[in-house]
Amino acid sequence: MGSAREALLDAAYEAIVAGDWTGARMADLAARAGVSRQTLYNEFGNRDQLVAALVLREAERFRALTGQAAREAPGDVGDATAAAVTAALTAALDNPLIKATLTDDTSGLLPYLTTRSAAIMDVFREDSIAIFTERWPEPAEHPEVRAEVGWISETAFRLVISHLIVATEPVETTSRHIAEVVRRLMRDLTTT
Structure with a gap:
């Protein structure tokens, strides 16, 4: 089957x-x-379950792409984040499904990137946490802090989706900005 x-x-x-x-x-x-x-x-x-499965399949493809970009990037957690964000936003620009989701108001797919995006976020969360803690090991040394890394990952995810829906600057600039947010949050997390 x-x-x-x-x-x-x-x-x-x-x-x-x-x-x-x-x-x-x-x-x-x-x-x-x-x-x-x-x-x-x-x-x-039903139709909703079909489209939800399609969205998850596409999210897995993006997760593989962004995870590879992050792992291959030299440098710290910010550099890995910038590489992943660049890969995601660049691929999204050429992705016919993303284009249709963002431009066809009648399709009803936009909520899968916004109000119904929890399942997609779950796809990326564990990978992001692993990459963040590989590149910034201090949270692994503090179990009470490590739990917050998931929140930082979710914040980065939400920023990427926001910039995907309403791009206000070039991809490279967005990537640098989101990378700096992650660096600052990780730094603040480990110094408190």
């Missing part, structure tokens, strides 16, 4: 990118994927 699931996610992706999401019926999506409508319902239950 794994291939049917991917085919259905691909069909949803294609419908969204083509601007057909709003009018697409479950039967249309199933036909586009080459499976029965019942298979679609068995895999996802």
